Amino acid sequence: MKNKAMKCLLLVMAFAMLFTSVVVAETQTIQLMHYMGEKTKRDGLDALVKLFEEQNPGIKIEVEGVDAATYMTTYQTRMTSNDEPDFYFGKPRNMLELVLAGKFLDITDEAFLDNLLPELVEECSVDGRVFGFPMDAQVKATFYNKNLFAEHGVEVPRTLDEFIEVLDYFNSKEILPLIHGYNNVNCVFHELDAFLTAQVVVENEADLWVKAQSGDIKLAESEVMKEAMSIYAKQADYFDVGDFSLDQPTAIADFAAGKRPMFTNGGWIMGDVLVAAPEGTEFGMFPTPWSNEEENNKLWVGIDDVFLISAKTDKKDACLKFLEFLATDEAADIWMNYSKLMSSNVNAKTEDKAPYIQAIAAEIEGGNVVAKALVPDLTAEYSRSFRAMLQSFAISADKNVDEFLNDLDSELEYIRE
Structure with missing residues (x-):
C-alpha cells in the first residue's frame, strides 16, 4: 500500500515538474x-x-x-x-x-x-x-500660448499676411513674438522646414533637396527657394541678441514660462513645455503659413x-x-x-487631450496635412553644412537671400567634389 502511495506521489511530482518546465x-x-x-x-x-x-x-x-x-x-x-x-x-x-x-x-x-x-x-x-x-504623428508647426493670445485678443493666423500681422502686433507691444533657439542648428532648421515642406509640395518641387544635392539644379535659381528664404528671413528678424546663445532646453523653458507667445518647432518639445508651464497655461497649434491661400498652408506630419x-x-x-x-x-x-x-x-480620441493635440487631430481629420515622406532632405555632410549655414544666416544682421543661396550652391558643389 505504501509502495503504491509512493508511486502515486512520485507520479504527481513528475507531472508537476513537467508542467513547471512547460510554463518556463x-x-x-x-x-x-x-x-x-x-x-x-x-x-x-x-x-x-x-x-x-x-x-x-x-x-x-x-x-x-x-x-x-x-x-x-x-x-x-x-x-x-x-x-x-x-x-x-x-x-x-x-x-x-x-x-x-x-x-x-x-x-x-x-x-x-x-x-x-x-x-x-x-x-x-x-x-x-x-x-x-x-x-x-509628429508635427512641425507653430505652437502658441493660448492665454497670451486671449489676453491680447489675437486670432490664430491662417495665412502669411495674418501671421505677419500677429508678429507685428506683439512686436509693437514690445513682446518678441517668437522663441528662437538659435544656439541649436536643429531649431534653426525646424523653423524653415515647418513651412518649406508644404511649400515645395504645393509648388511641385518636392525633390528640390535631392536635385540640389546631386547638382541637377541651382538653389539660387529656384524661385521657390528664394521665396521661402525671404519668408524665413522675415520671421528671423523678430529676435533678441540673446537668441544667438539660446539652447533648446532654455528655449522650451522660456516658452513654457510665457516669455514669448509662439515657438515654431517640432511637437516633441511639448511634453517638456507642459511639465514646466504654470498651472492653467494652455497651448495651441497652427500650421506655419507661407501662403495667402489658406489651403496651401498644410501641417507638416511625419514619423x-x-x-x-x-x-x-x-x-x-x-x-x-x-x-x-x-x-x-x-x-x-x-x-x-x-x-x-x-x-x-x-481612431485616436482627443476630446480630453491638450488643445494643441486637438488642433493637430482637426488638421489630420480635415486632410490639411503634408507628409514629410514626400520631401527627402539633404543627407549626411550636405545636411550638416546646410544647417550650419542656415544658422549663420539666421543670426546675421544682413540676411541677403541671393548671397546665401549662391554660397549654399557652392558648398554643395564642394562636398560633391
Whole structure:
C-alpha cells in the first residue's frame, strides 16, 4: 500500500515538474532597445510594457535605453557580435543601409497597420515594403500660448499676411513674438522646414533637396527657394541678441514660462513645455503659413518614434503581438497621455487631450496635412553644412537671400567634389 502511495506521489511530482518546465519554456523575454531622450516618452513606454505584460503573462519585455548620439554605432556593434535585441528603434529611411541588408523584419502584410495613418506607414517603408511601426504623428508647426493670445485678443493666423500681422502686433507691444533657439542648428532648421515642406509640395518641387544635392539644379535659381528664404528671413528678424546663445532646453523653458507667445518647432518639445508651464497655461497649434491661400498652408506630419523588429529574432510572433497591442485604441490613449504627442492611430480620441493635440487631430481629420515622406532632405555632410549655414544666416544682421543661396550652391558643389 505504501509502495503504491509512493508511486502515486512520485507520479504527481513528475507531472508537476513537467508542467513547471512547460510554463518556463513558454515564457518569452523580448529585448527592446530605444534612444528616447524625453522622460515623458520613456514613462509612456514603461506604462505600455506594463499593461502588455499583464495582458500577456507568457511574455516579458526588457527595455534598454541607448545614447541617441551613438545609436547607429551601438546597433552595428550588436549586429556584428550576434547580440541583437528583438526590437530596434529609429526611422527606416535613416537606416537605409541596414534595411537593404535585410536586418529588419518586413511587416508590410500585417493587418494592424490598417489602424495607422497611411502617411506615417508610407514613411516607414523602403521600396514599397514596410519595416517600422510609428508610435505617433509628429508635427512641425507653430505652437502658441493660448492665454497670451486671449489676453491680447489675437486670432490664430491662417495665412502669411495674418501671421505677419500677429508678429507685428506683439512686436509693437514690445513682446518678441517668437522663441528662437538659435544656439541649436536643429531649431534653426525646424523653423524653415515647418513651412518649406508644404511649400515645395504645393509648388511641385518636392525633390528640390535631392536635385540640389546631386547638382541637377541651382538653389539660387529656384524661385521657390528664394521665396521661402525671404519668408524665413522675415520671421528671423523678430529676435533678441540673446537668441544667438539660446539652447533648446532654455528655449522650451522660456516658452513654457510665457516669455514669448509662439515657438515654431517640432511637437516633441511639448511634453517638456507642459511639465514646466504654470498651472492653467494652455497651448495651441497652427500650421506655419507661407501662403495667402489658406489651403496651401498644410501641417507638416511625419514619423518620430518608430519600432523595428530584428530579422534575426526567434520571437517573431511575440514581437508582432506587441506591435498589434500598440496599434490598439487603448495603447494609443496611454501613449498620448504620457508622451503628450498625437498618436499614429487613426481612431485616436482627443476630446480630453491638450488643445494643441486637438488642433493637430482637426488638421489630420480635415486632410490639411503634408507628409514629410514626400520631401527627402539633404543627407549626411550636405545636411550638416546646410544647417550650419542656415544658422549663420539666421543670426546675421544682413540676411541677403541671393548671397546665401549662391554660397549654399557652392558648398554643395564642394562636398560633391
